[in-house]
Amino acid sequence: MKTADLVIVGGGPAGMAAALAAYHKGVKDILILERDRELGGILNQCIHNGFGLHRFQEELTGPEYAVRYMDLVQEKNISHMLNTMVVDVQGGEFCLITAMNKEQGMFQIKANAIILAMGCRERSRGAMNIPGYRPAGIYSAGTAQRYVNIEGRMPGKEVVILGSGDIGLIMARRMTLQGAKVRLVAEIMPYSGGLKRNIVQCLDDFGIPLKLSHTVTEIHGKDRVEGVTVSRVDERLSPVPGTEQFVKCDTLLLSCGLIPENELSLGAGALMDEVTQGPVVNERLETTVPGIFACGNVLHVHDLVDNVSKEAETAGAFAAEYILHGEKEWGEAVRPKIPAKTKCTLPEDRDTGSQLICIGCPVGCLITAQRKEDGSLAISGNTCGKGEAYARSEMTAPVRTITSMIRVEGGTGRVVPVKTKSEIPKGKIAECMREIKKAVVKAPVSVGDVLIENVAGTSVSVVATGNMRVF
């Protein structure tokens, strides 16, 4: 039987950061087991930027953040197995992990400790009780994201998105940039759970309506989605009869919440917390099963990957301590601190041309900016100088960073994620996307490689944000 001091289930940001922390504490015999074909977890498909501001004090895309950790894992020679599904874990004095892959078949590993870092999954249509038919064309946002950003394939042309959390908003922009028409984003709550910045840059930029206090009440089309009924909901979130509206579309994306993926934790007998939907842990992030620790989205759903890395380091360090110095009194259950959800409310009839949401800080003032007859700007509604500056730049020379992907020939995958190295004028987005869509590059590709120079005549280059090996 294989053995390891520490086995980590899941090679996403949580798994990798936990491994590195344990390594630094002196545990060198570590094995990461990952079911996907790469390390990196969900980050590999989150090709947009907005990662790493806390951790690296710079704004990275998901794949770039992942690559930083992958490089460290490689540098420290921490072993990992890809395409390997863990099917069972058991705790105790000796932990036992059962896994499967094509090469080794089904095998077991004996370890001194386990860290669970399996991430989460998305709520499905069935779980939301949306009545109607069951055609093709209903995707969870993450599945669609995988199709577009990893497989390089488009799952539809005319899209309705249910749920205005960040994933829903990000996918609205992603689908639009790739040529789909996003009809609307419906949100059952009276506010959006997404960041203001995403409402501005993913919806407003493309004129996509956000319908707050609305939900999908029926799905039409027997073979493929042909449309959905969208209805207003009352304070109790029940659909209001008479407000039904048919929206023609061929695709419905569901972005309605994430659920920690705890099949293995349950199988190990870990006590679960109904609030976080993750295992109950103590301050050392140890579950109620001796030797089994947990961190990242499997413990509770995180909005920021930076917090995942931090939490995972705690788990990794305590797991190392457990391995090196033995079991301690379990102590008290400590529920991880979950930052309050953002609640972004907006006036329903907002004119996105003149009413701007400031993205300078989380307050998100609603600023009205109007051009006067003499050409100067009248700005009101801001509560600080940042707002004024933001409104001025938005009204005169707005800029955006574009993230997308480019086709690769001869690589292990079909596409590699890319971004504009710096911001480009907002008006150049369409032209920039045309050039990105036309481009084809040859594997290998490494993070930072310049793939297009002077895109759309902006003198900004398009660079790779991920690696691609030769097939």
Next chain:
Amino acid sequence: MYDVIIIGAGVSGCAIARELSRFQLKILVLEKELDVCEGTSKANSGIVHAGYDAGPGTLKARLNVEGSRKMETLSKELDFPYQRNGSLVLCFDPKEKDKLWELKERGEANGVEGICILDRQKLLELEPNVGDAAVAALYAPTGAIVCPFGLTIALAENAAENGVEFVFGAKVQGLEKAQEGYLVHTPKQDYETKVVVNAAGVYADEIHNMVSGIKMKIIPRRGEYLLYDKNVGSMVSHTLFQLPTALGKGILVTPTVHGNLLTGPTAQDVPGKEETDTSREGMERITERAALSVKEVPGRQVITSFAGLRAHITEFSEGEAGDFVIGEAADAAGFIDVAGIESPGLSCAPATGEYVAGLVKKLLEPLEKENFIGTRKGIPSMALASDEERHRLIKENPAYGNVVCRCETVTEGEILDAIRRPLGARTTDGVKRRTRAGMGRCQAGFCNPRVVEILARELQVEESQIRKSGEDAWYILSPEEGGSL
């Protein structure tokens, strides 16, 4: 020239095909969809009824009891999931206990074995989670559960192995009396046959009316369901029916053979024969009524909802009202109806197959085959296999080590098997019904792109050509439509 053409590859058509494949006959099954089991046979309760419901003397009662008796052996011969879990009919009103006795008498008259009446105490011993209002119950130990797709696919595969041909995407649009037998029109081709078996489910009236002057009308009666996560599957171990009350026909609560929990069905007449959509009212009704049978309906554990259509005959002058219509049409020799196959058509299937084969035998007097293959092996399940078996399978083909569906632990090896066997899967629904990939709690969120990729690779088509079920059920745009980068 075929000896027999069977219209419809539901459980009835497939059971008939399998029985007829014992004989030296040239047989064709025509199915309008792209796979077997795409009609009512895919959306029902999956119960093998013990046989106390139908009136004594009806064909329904006879075929039910016979079918139920045969099902267990058949499940071993053809390797599909079946479990004799026993069923209970719950009574919620002490005044209505005599209705249980009526059921018991009817069941005994039909030949059902072992039925008895339980008081609440005994009931609680069998089902600790039973609702507080249940005062007594009828217990039928021969009641069982079966995988409806497993059964139908097994019958079809075995028929195919024994030489029955299947053509999919072949909607019968016309039937003409020919010199000898019938000419059957489908969009791509016409077929000649001596005998026609009409097993077209909710469309059996349309097929019947193509050749007979005695008109038949079927108005589908829709039944909606809620399916729950496996983690609440063991909430009940028997199938819990309800005695009909003033509020209407009852809602059942049952475990499925795969360990999920199922509640439903509703009953509502619908005008269209494809109206398998679910409704908010239906879901609410199920939840409300199921709450009588069990203490707590785990609403948050619902993973999907679905609906099936009962082939309810509303007009037909021949035969007994409410009974199956099985037999040669009075004014069309060589045309055999298998119509109005409402519940318990699934339970009856093994007996229906034999019964209809008997009718065909009388017409064609065929000889028995010497080389009939009576058994069939299903797709191995890595989730259920022993460790030894798992090692053996992976050694045989490493693809059995590659998990594709995380919720149900279905591997690439099983999916390849589903595609490569006779009448193999061509759609993701086909893969799902044969292997359970995509049947779990994430409802294919994880495995869908992976299954599409495997299907495309195996069938040697572009991924955009892969369908969920029907011709228009596409997943991703083709490169020409801008669907590929």
